[in-house]
Amino acid sequence: MAHPVTRADVEVLFSAEEIAVRNTLLAKEIASTIGNEFVIVAILKGSCVFIADLLRALYHEGAAPEVDFMSLSSYGDGMTSRGVVQVVRDLQVPVQGRPVLIVDDILETGRTLAHAKDLIAARGATHVWTCVLLDKPVERAANLSADFRGFECPDKFVVGYGMDVAQRLRELPFIGWVRPR
Ligand code: IMP
Numbered sequence: 001m002a003h004p005v006t007r008a009d010v011e012v013l014f015s016a017e018e019i020a021v022r023n024t025l026l027a028k029e030i031a032s033t034i035g036n037e038f039v040i041v042a043i044l045k046g047s048c049v050f051i052a053d054l055l056r057a058l059y060h061e062g063a064a065p066e067v068d069f070m071s072l073s074s075y076g077d078g079m080t081s082r083g084v085v086q087v088v089r090d091l092q093v094p095v096q097g098r099p100v101l102i103v104d105d106i107l108e109t110g111r112t113l114a115h116a117k118d119l120i121a122a123r124g125a126t127h128v129w130t131c132v133l134l135d136k137p138v139e140r141a142a143n144l145s146a147d148f149r150g151f152e153c154p155d156k157f158v159v160g161y162g163m164d165v166a167q168r169l170r171e172l173p174f175i176g177w178v179r180p181r
């Protein structure tokens with residue numbers, strides 16, 4: 001097996017401080033657009049750190065969202081998408097008749113978010129918004145753009161702040177890109 005990717009292979013792309021500033025502004029945008037009462041559907045596992053920070057930033061804007069999680073998987077163990085989206089863990093809260101904000105880490109081909117959006121809309125949500133921490137427009141396949149986004153991301157494989165390479169490096173407090181070896 002190849003030697004695992006470590007911190008030494010990673011260059012900082014967005015610092016913890018930059019992310020915190022961006023989250024505050026994102027929360028303001030979200031609360032002024034959606035209001036205070038809505039359901040957040042966070043897509044696991046990649047959004048785990050982002051949603052924890054975004055949720056607290058939303059509190060400071062007066063929002064009181066209900067939060068639930070959904071696990072969707074489109075990647076195998078490596079750095080390339082398999083292109084097929086699977087629901088690995090489904091929601092528990094009902095979304096029928098309620099406004100929903102789907103939160104994910106990265107919008108790349110758009111297949112993951114398009115799948116989640118269709119699913120939530122089919123269950124009768126009154127409106128479905130999407131928020132992504134990173135937008136990678138280069139690889140877009142689905143006709144979709146996020147309503148709220150943290151940063152535009154270069155076409156590089158990124159890790160940290162919840163995002164992984166083969167389940168590693170989610171713990172990095174910043175967002176970095178993996179230098180090819
Ligand atoms: P999409 O379905 O192609 O838009 O892929 C989105 C999902 O792929 C994200 O939710 C991530 O989990 C994963 N992903 C895409 N690019 C990266 C990356 O650079 N690093 C880690 N995960 C990624």
Ligand code: MG
Pocket residue numbers: 043044045046047104105106112
């Ligand atoms: Mg993901």
